[in-house]
Amino acid sequence: MLLRRFGSRSGRFGGPAMFMLLLLAVLWPGQAAAWWNDQWSLRKKITIDTAQSGAVVSDPIGTTPILVRLHIGNFKFSAAKDDGGDLRFIAADDKTPLKHHVEKFDSLLGEALVWVSVPDLKPGTKNDIWLYFGNAKAPAAVDAKGTYDPDTLLVYHFNDRGTPAQDVTAWANSAQNVGTAADGSIIGQGARLDGQSALMLPGSPSLVVAEAGELTWSVWLKMTAPQPRAVLYSRVEGSNGLTIGLDNGVPFAEVANSGTTQRSGEGAAIAPGTWHHLALVAKAGQITLYLDGNPFSTLAAALPTMTGVAQLGQASAAAAAGAVDSSSGTPAADATGAGAATSGATGFAGDIDEFEIAKVARPAGFIKVAAIGQGPDHAKLISFSMDEETSGWFSGGYFGVILRSVTLDGWVVIGLLAIMAVISWYVMVDRISYLNRAGRGNLLFLKHFREQATDLDGLLQLDREEAGEGDSIGPKFSAKERKTVHAAPLYRLFGAGAAEIRRRFAGGGRRMLSSHAIESVRAMLDSAYVQETQRLNRLMVMLTIAISGGPFLGLLGTVVGVMITFAAIAASGDVNVNAIAPGIAAALVATVAGLGVAIPSLFAYNYLTIRIKDMTSEMQVFVDELITRIAESYDSRPDEPMKQAAE
Structure with a gap:
């Protein structure tokens, strides 16, 4: 509309006006889609990239909870409520709200962990969702139970301190005893296992595993040191059982079914002191062990019926003693083989985080997305766009994001350059008007x-x-x-x-x-x-100062801004282009401001110098002419x- 309105006047305004009009049309910020709710003043696009440019996930994924990590490099905490209660996640259509819950939100430190249920996540492509914030009157809308589908039976974030680990799903399968908290885990707070005591899981009906049933089990772990047959998860009943652990750093899964014990194959050992995602998927007589989202080993075995309690961090008493009859609690004959298979087991010593159990076999893409999105390489999967506003001169545009990212030191430099620009423009106007008169x-x-x-x-x-x-x-x-x-x-x-x-x-x-x-x-x-x-x-000296001093002053602001940006990235521990780019772009504003002062001053100085030179030459000629006239007359x-x- 704007182009059509002024297009008919191109003859009046000429080429320069049309050029400025086209430039304005290119740079004028616009909204990519309709605004979900005008009561929220800010939003940003979150891209979940499963294509070759991102996490490279080609297997089916389905509906999955995605961990969104917010920090000062990708989120403006000052614009949101202190508890994150105004956060809203909307699907790509910018209409459908998504279930989410907050594991951690610290506006003072600038850190947040939010879980969002993304429906039907597609492999091999870029999936977009919207994050809305900036509504001080918005009520909290967290829904931890709705974040996970009904097939998810248990999820421990281990963000509880002094209380048993709470299950955030709708099944309420919370732990039976209090564990030891571990600060600085891979996702906020985790749990610490000492190899001597176990974290007991409930024997609820929802956790019952039918014979040859499906199961998905996953956890993040960091072992202290390699141990022989370190049991991480154990659920043994009589001659049946499932044990998952590390044998001198090599992940293994062991299934005992009616006296027959089978164990997964060997593989490379993991290094101590490093975080790894370990998952097990059982379906149709096949058990697959995944390490960091990739298949590690397989076992051709079906799960036995399991109805009793399970535990994390230590072998069950049945496994240590031989085998225990689930009904009488007396040791079963070693001839079953269950006790022999698990004898000599030790407890796992190390840290764990984000423990999950589901009653279905999750696809391989689901496991890989969890391993990448929750781990140190999450930037491959998730990226953040710049903030958009509902209104304002630079709403939704690049310039608004850049200017909002400028730090205090940058504004100080820009302020000094603005004063210098005012002085230089005053000199330009004053000298040009004087020369014209x-x-x-x-x-x-x-x-x-x-x-x-x-x-x-x-x-x-x-x-x-x-x-x-x-x-x-x-x-x-x-x-x-x-x-x-x-x-x-x-x-x-x-x-x-x-x-x-x-x-x-x-x-x-x-x-x-x-x-x-x-x-x-x-x-x-x-x-x-x-x-x-x-x-x-x-006053011509003021132009020379602007020409030579403006770029250097702007460069000073840029260097300081870049230093602050990298310091903030180092403090947050999240190194990715989306965290660095806004700070670098904002730091460059000082250089742009310096050039904005110097370039007009340079053009004006050269123009004024030529005019002053012409006028001084004219005065020299006049002096000679006047002296000649005086000599002729007197x-x-x-x-x-x-x-x-x-x-």
Whole structure:
């Protein structure tokens, strides 16, 4: 509409106006989609990239909870509520709200962990959702139970301190005893297992595993040191059981079913002190063990029926003693093989985090998304766009994001550059207007000066009239012309010379000047010429300061801004382009501001220098012309030296 409105006027405005119009159309910020709710002032797009440019997930995924990590590099905590209660996640259609819950939200430290249920996540493509915030009146809308589908039976974030780990799903399968908290885990707070005590899980009906049933089990772990047969998860009942652990750092899964024990194959050991995602998926007589989202080993076995309790961090009593009958609690015969298989087991020593159990077999893409999205490589999967606003000059545009990211030191530098810009523009306007007035005055004065080329006495009388000393015998100036002439440097030069001549003729007598007197008049004109040159160059030094100092001052602001950006990234521990880019872009604003001061000043300085040079050349020519006229009119005759001396 804007282009059509002005397109018909292209003839009036010309090429420059059309260029500015096109530039405005390109840079003018716009909203990518309709706003979900105008009560929320800010939003940002979150891209979940499963394509080759991101996490590279080609297997089916389905509906999955995604961990969204917010920090000062990708989120404006000052614009959100202190508890994150105004956070809203909307699907790509910008209409459908998504279930979410907050594991951690610390506006003071600038850290947040939010779980969002993303429906039907597609592999091999970019999936977008929207994060809305900036509504101080919004009520909290967290829904931990709705974040997970009904097939998810248990999820421990381990963000509880002093209480048993709470299950955030709808099944309420919370732990039976209090564990030891571990700060600084891979996702907020975790749990610490010492190898001596176990974290007991409930024996609820929802956790019952039917014979040959499906199961998905996953956890993040960091072992302290390699141990032989370190049991991480154990659920043993009589001659049946499932054990998951690490044998000298090598993940394994062991299934005992009616006296037959099977164990997964060997593989590479993991390094101690490092976080890894371990998952087990059982379906149709096949058990697959995943490490960091990739298949690690397989086992051709079906799960037995399991109805009792399970535990984390230690082998069950049945496993340690041999096998235990689930109904009587007495040791079963070692001939079953269950006790022999698990004998010599030790408890796992290390940290764990984000423990999950589901009653279905999750697809491989689901496991890989969890391993990448929750781990240290989460930036491959999730990226954040710049903030968009509902209204404002730069709503939703790049410039608004850049300016909002400028730090205090950057604004200080930009403020100094703004002062420098005001001064430089004042000098430009002042000098150009002065040169324009001086040029018009010179033209008018030269016109009258040359009209009386043979009557220098008349010109001297003209100068007296302009000074208010008497009547003129030459052409009179109007009030407007008098004001114009008074602004002429040539008029002031002529006035200086005329005053010197009148001073020499003040005693009366013959109106003649010797060669020495003429040289004295020239010296007086040269002095006036220097004064006029200084007047022309007044304040020009401010432009040179803006030209040379503006870029360096802007560079200083950029360097400091980049330093602060990298310091903030180091403090947050999240190194990705989306965290770095806004800070770097904001830091470069200072350099742009410095160039914005220097470039106009440079053009104006060169333009003014040429005009001042032309005017000084004009004054030099006039001084020579005036001296010649004075010599022609008042120089003493060479053939009358005695007569002149007598007079």
